[in-house]
Amino acid sequence: MDHSDASLHAFRVGLPNPADALSTCFSTSYAGIIAFMAVATEGSFAKAGERLGIGRSAVSRNVQKLESQLSTRLFLRTTRSTHLTREGERFFENCNQGVTHIVDAMNDMLDLRHGPPRGVLRISSNVGFGRKVVAPLLAQFCEAYPDIAVDLILDDKPADFAAEQIDVAFRDGCIEDSSIIAKQLVPMQMALCASRLYAEQHGLPMTLEELAQHECVNLRFSGGRVYEWEFKVDGHMRKFLPTARLTFNDADLVLRAVLEGRGIAQLPGYQIADHIARNELVMALRRHVPDDRGHYICYLCRQHLPSRIRVFVDFMTEHIRALNLLCLDDFYIDSLESERQA
Template structure:
């Protein structure tokens, strides 16, 4: 009886012992390679990131696909993309890889050395150019071993898929998985140039907008930004018909400054120009509720020191900047000669 039991259990024990190390040794490097290729969407760039050759990247992916019995990537001469099965595998693997990398970062941070490594930052185009980018030099002078990769886009980056550490976002943040730290208010202000106001006057009510030229902003999604106003406690939207439309906030500002029309823009863009008299605000009595600028990141139990220091630095430095227009303190358009 005892002999029979030993004979039936031995094959199972041997299988358990053989499969685990064999699976680990063939899978770990391959999974790390898989995550790199999925993130970079390129075998060559993944190899550069991992410090291995492209042929090694291809071998690791091939071994992983053989082990899983499924194709993970669709490859052409110009592009690399995940298959449906690859997407499922990516979503399952990425959290585990992140935890491993965070654990490694935590161990590194226990050492006395200065913070080091790469930070991938995402920001809206206008805020990134005006506010974030000018502060990077000072941050790197304090922490020269930290590298910054700043991507500007008005489309919200995916923290996991795009490998983003920190994102600067405007407006409302409704994702419960994202920690959103409010930086400063985001007041939307309708403006015209002083020259435009002299020639065409300024609107005194929302209904007056129909008689004025507008300059539109187009989101990366293709949607036109709708102006918002609060009238009698109710939020209303205005979709202006405009002879000029741009997908860049700075170009909208330039067009308004050059007298091409009026536009509703964020306070951080226009406050300096209002202060000098180059731009004239209007309809501020109908200004919409503050939408705010946020610094966002995913919750991390063990945050790398470079990330924590960057967050603290940016919150402090941006709040020190004079980027806020107090809407209630702005002069009324009715005080401007020629307003109508």
């Protein structure tokens, strides 16, 4: 070991870890600083004890320990009065700045919880629902809450609340993650649909087995997986991965291909409800639509929820539920009758 290595080794062995030193210093001086600040503010040890809810002797001991640690006399004490020394005045001025910062920090946190909604709101949503439903509502939300800045992230993979610092996420399907609060906004209807032109030229499948005879349009998720169509048959879930000549990684392109009569696809109700109402699309196998799915708004904890998150959840819940996102409500009974007759 050369001289420099020996010196470095001695330094490492001889000196305490900086973090440990800070911890020891803070723990031994904290009570003394609190007592010191109370005495300096109240003007006496007795009044400081009343302010802190401890005895006068305890206040005095804590101040004495602090003075020993600092090797400095902070107070001039007589039987009639207590005054700060010049060193004490300097120490009080410096400590007071720190206390002010701490109080401001605490008030800021309380204001986030109880005060007017403000700050940055980081939101995650799958691409289709975010583009079609969430994004159009943001202008109205921002107008109602001008002190909230919105950061919307569209991604089909589930949001990682901690790693991505997500405040609120919109999720579809069945929520099985017990670590999050999931509030259902509306049921999620996945309907098999085709254009009227396609239905006239090729007909519609009447059973799941007939799907193989039709042109299908697939959706590929951002992770590379192709979406499997889901159907409920005799109370059980059945999945079907169709063979397709057209596959897109964008739900809007899938919808456009269906509207153009290029095939059939299974799409969520929020995407096709308007087209169904305008008779641009027709549905098939409606009796097999899954009924255990939902569109959810999710966040991590109900307790200590910042007001910016609380008002956003309430706003989106109210406004999304007011939208007509269901494609089956007006057609479900008729569809059952037509399929029975067929």
